[in-house]
Amino acid sequence: MKMTSLKMKKLLDDRLGSDAFKTSYNRDQDTYRIEWKDTGQGITITLPNVISKYNERGDSAIDDLEAHVTEALRIMNENHQLSGKEQQIYPVIRATSFPTETKNGNKLITKEHTAETRVFYALDLGKSYQLIDESMLEGEGWTQERIDEMAMFNVRSLNNDCTKDRVADNDFYFVAKQDGYDASRILNEAFLEEMLINAKGELAVAVPHQDVLIFADIQTKQGYDILAQMTMKFFAEGQIPITSLPFIYENKTLEPIFILAKQRPEK
Structure with a gap:
């Protein structure tokens, strides 16, 4: 039937x-x-x-x-109580090589993400933002867990509309809102799960720089090579580059793909 x-x-x-x-x-x-x-x-x-x-x-x-x-x-x-500046706190993705201290020697608040990326936290100031350090937490009497909870709630509230390109029978989706948190949307598990639900093939994700999030619905072996070239191009052009390595998203984890040939290496 x-x-x-x-x-x-x-x-x-x-x-x-x-x-x-x-x-x-x-x-x-x-x-x-x-x-x-x-x-x-x-x-x-x-x-x-x-x-x-x-x-x-x-x-x-x-x-x-x-x-x-x-x-x-x-x-x-998930329900969270928010007040004051809590709605202005967002996570930001940076390369693991990004400094974890301010120029004044204050330790920035961070969370592990992948081998290539790390999560920092920012207080949005409108046209700019300030990365949150330990001294700011101490001044407010807040814990890192509280900051993380606020930031993850706020990133889930962002608009996730994508543009789509189809290249060689593979679908590529781009989030580029230019709001400073495009790459941060990779932390929205519900968004990743929704993209996975709608993928015809294998779902790959890339955050080459701060101002773009790329999803790839890989349906042919050539798709991996296209994604690798695309990610490298964006990485080279970004004002705040993050990583040129894309990730496969499966089982709620992000695994980096080292694409050296015209297809994904066999497991």
């Missing part, structure tokens, strides 16, 4: 239905949306991509989709 978008919608309704959620189907765009009734936050799923996975893998594809959607919605619904 051929799987259609309407049949897939019914299947997803059965799997994901809850009194807490509202679902809808956009016939023109062939998408399915599930969102929290009380906040309107949610995920939009491209049905043809899900159907393609279903045709290949059967119910296991829907099992994976259900797990990813449930986790992403859970992350979105």
Whole structure:
């Protein structure tokens, strides 16, 4: 029996239905949306991509989709109390070679991310921002855990609209809002899970510099080489370069890809 978008919608309704959620189907765009009734936050799923996975893998594809959607919605619904300057605190991604102390010798607040990248925290001042150091925390009586909680909440509130290019049967998505936190969106787990849900192939992510986040839906072996060249080009052009290595996103982890040939090395 051929799987259609309407049949897939019914299947997803059965799997994901809850009194807490509202679902809808956009016939023109062939998408399915599930969102929290009380906040309107949610995920939009491209049905043809899900159907393609279903045709290949059967119910296991829907099992994976259900797990990813449930986790992403859970992350979105975490409740935090914010006041004062808390809404102006964001995480920023930097290379691991970036200094971890200010020129005055104050230690900056950081968190480990990947072997190539590290998380810092910034107080947004409008047209600029200040990286947060230990002396600022002590002055406010705040903990690093509190700063991290605020920053992650705020990065999840940012607009994640992408532009899309298709190159040699691979899809590339770019977030470039020029708000200082484009690369920071790689820390939004719900966003990464949503991109993974909608990927036809393997999902790769790159943060070559501060002002761009690249997703690659790798569907052919040539896609890895295209992504490597693209990431290197952006890395060379960025005002605040981060890393020229892209990452594969799977199992909620980011693994750097060392692409030396025309395809991803076999595991």
